Amino acid sequence: MLFDFQAFIEELREKAEKKQIVEKYEKFLGPITGNYDQQEWFTQYVSLFNPIECKIPEELKSDFDWGFLQQLVLSSFSSDYEFKKATEDKDNAEALKDLYIAVKSGDQSVVKTVSELWSFQILRLYEIYIEEQINLHALMYEDEKEKTAIQQEREMRLKRRQLYLDTMDKDELKAKAKEEQEGKLGNLYDQL
Helix, strand or coil: CCCCHHHHHHHHHHCCCCHHHHHHHHHHHCCCCCCHHHCHHHHHCHHHCCCCCECCCHHHCCCCCHHHHHHHHHHCCCEEEEEECCHHHCCCCCCCEEEEEEEEECCEEEEEEHHHCCHHHHHHHHHHHHHHHHHHHHHHHHCHHHHHHHHHHHHHHHHHHHHHHHHHHHHHHHHHHHHHHHHHHHHHHHHC
16 A cells, blocks of 8 residues: 555654644544554544445556545545546446545635546545544544534534435436336337
8 A cells, every 4th residue: 555654644743844733633642553543533533434436546446545535535624525427427327436526725626536636646635634634633622612613514524425325325226227117118129
């Protein structure tokens, strides 16, 4: 895997403008040891976003933990996402969906699909999203008002995710039913 969580934490410790992120987190939660999946910000929040299979850059398939990246995207407060089938795949019920990530900064908005990203862009996403989660989790211990706001935003994002999954399931069921119906109609037509 190209992304190494502990190496990233060490990198943060060494940067003058970033080391306070790790220091603040460790002040409230103790040393950051182990992998990302052993961290409280992951176990209490990010892990609740179950990833779904989607398109990824084929040449980078074994280079990243794609499920973890998707969890980071879905749980982030700083970006929005959407799963969509490519136009050419609309009629293919088995086709994987693209994960679109939308980031807004000031008046500018950038939308990219995960499948079109380069490895350096993916590495940067890991860094941005992990920094965000570490910062927010530490802030919850630092300020009671912020804790309430963060918990509310987390709950809202989890509910929105569940609503999306419910809708997606219904859409897929409708698409499969339509395919079956068209198949039966085709068979009947062939018999005529």
